[in-house]
Amino acid sequence: MNRRQFVCVAATAAAAARIPVARAAPKYDLIIKGGRVIDAARKLEAIRDVAISQGRIAAIGANINEQAADTLDARGKLVVPGLIDIHTHATRTKEGPALCLADGVTGLIDAGSQGADRIGEAIAVAKSAPQPCRVLINIGRGGILPDGDTMDINRADVAAAREAIASNRDMIIGVKARLSRDVAGTNDFEVLRRAQEVASSFNLPVMIHMGQTVSPLPKLFALLKSGDIVTHMFAPPPNGISDDAGHILPEVMSARRRGVRFDVGNGRTGHLRWDIVERVLQAGFLPDTFSTDWTTESRTAQVIDLPNVMSKFLMMGMPLNQVVACATLNASRAFPVFGDRGTLKVGAPADVAVLELRDGSFDFVDNYENKRMGHQRLFPSATVLAGKRVASRV
Numbered sequence: 001m002n003r004r005q006f007v008c009v010a011a012t013a014a015a016a017a018r019i020p021v022a023r024a025a026p027k028y029d030l031i032i033k034g035g036r037v038i039d040a041a042r043k044l045e046a047i048r049d050v051a052i053s054q055g056r057i058a059a060i061g062a063n064i065n066e067q068a069a070d071t072l073d074a075r076g077k078l079v080v081p082g083l084i085d086i087h088t089h090a091t092r093t094k095e096g097p098a099l100c101l102a103d104g105v106t107g108l109i110d111a112g113s114q115g116a117d118r119i120g121e122a123i124a125v126a127k128s129a130p131q132p133c134r135v136l137i138n139i140g141r142g143g144i145l146p147d148g149d150t151m152d153i154n155r156a157d158v159a160a161a162r163e164a165i166a167s168n169r170d171m172i173i174g175v176k177a178r179l180s181r182d183v184a185g186t187n188d189f190e191v192l193r194r195a196q197e198v199a200s201s202f203n204l205p206v207m208i209h210m211g212q213t214v215s216p217l218p219k220l221f222a223l224l225k226s227g228d229i230v231t232h233m234f235a236p237p238p239n240g241i242s243d244d245a246g247h248i249l250p251e252v253m254s255a256r257r258r259g260v261r262f263d264v265g266n267g268r269t270g271h272l273r274w275d276i277v278e279r280v281l282q283a284g285f286l287p288d289t290f291s292t293d294w295t296t297e298s299r300t301a302q303v304i305d306l307p308n309v310m311s312k313f314l315m316m317g318m319p320l321n322q323v324v325a326c327a328t329l330n331a332s333r334a335f336p337v338f339g340d341r342g343t344l345k346v347g348a349p350a351d352v353a354v355l356e357l358r359d360g361s362f363d364f365v366d367n368y369e370n371k372r373m374g375h376q377r378l379f380p381s382a383t384v385l386a387g388k389r390v391a392s393r394v
């Protein structure tokens with residue numbers, strides 16, 4: 001054996017010797033350890049480890065001890081499916097979706113910021129969003145306008161909206177009709193009729209922005225079909241969902257029975273007042289989904305983030321698991337694009353929000369400067385998107 005052969009044999013032997021002790025690749029990419037998992041889809045609320053592999057939930061168990069490339073300590077925190085916000089205006093700024101992501105929002109919808117004329121701008125931001133982001137097209141072709149989206153009824157242009165949807169079927173997943181007096185004036189009914197005309201061509205839902213309309217609510221609700229969404233459900237009169245005595249209108253009850261969904265749409269003006277929230281919840285009419293009506297301005301006023309909106313309903317007495325369900329499972333059911341999300345079951349996309357439920361005294365402000373004090377508030381702590389940790393809120 002010459003020297004070269006010897007080196008070669010020695011190297012092979014060494015390599016062979018190393019094989020048994022070579023470190024196997026970790027079984028999981030990430031384990032979220034020891035958090036209180038709330039998964040409404042499986043009626044699970046317990047301390048669990050959540051293991052993630054290749055962007056999917058790989059296992060959930062009381063104690064997962066296999067190796068993972070990364071571990072997130074969630075002891076003392078809530079581990080819930082990534083939050084889904086079905087009414088935001090996040091595409092108005094390029095950084096909007098990423099800001100929401102840091103709040104735990106791993107799926108979001110821009111609800112009507114743009115109409116047919118400039119829908120391309122909203123779609124461009126939605127496509128560049130880190131998380132799944134889709135848009136509802138405003139039936140008003142100019143989008144949200146300071147002088148009212150459809151005050152001029154010609155702006156509710158059926159042909160233009162249809163053309164926009166036909167060219168962007170993957171990104172436009174519904175039609176938004178804003179119906180308040182200062183948005184649609186006396187056109188509200190006709191605006192909604194046209195929105196339905198557009199939506200029916202593509203079998204899409206319509207989201208209406210209710211409250212302070214010219215037309216009475218029953219007249220408008222007659223146009224709603226199963227799968228449509230009513231946002232700003234706690235809007236004060238005129239034309240709220242309950243009468244002066246606090247009874248939910250029969251047309252509202254029958255809309256819910258036929259599959260119309262009711263959404264919070266927190267926002268900052270005219271959409272939410274504590275006495276109305278209290279009255280409607282006391283009547284047993286709970287929201288299906290929470291949404292923020294998010295804008296960059298609302299990050300510091302009233303809305304803050306989706307976990308903060310959720311906290312308002314803890315204050316109002318909704319149980320934690322129901323509050324989580326509204327922001328996860330229920331929201332995932334509102335639009336097929338999110339149909340495989342809103343749960344942490346094995347095989348689901350590994351979108352996870354880790355939230356901290358802090359005790360203390362917290363002021364919550366409605367859209368009319370009324371304050372109420374709650375004793376718990378949810379804060380975003382960490383977000384996992386497609387199995388990877390993302391930057392926390394700054």
Ligand SMILES: [Zn+2]
Nearest residue numbers: 087088111293
């Ligand atoms: Zn809005």
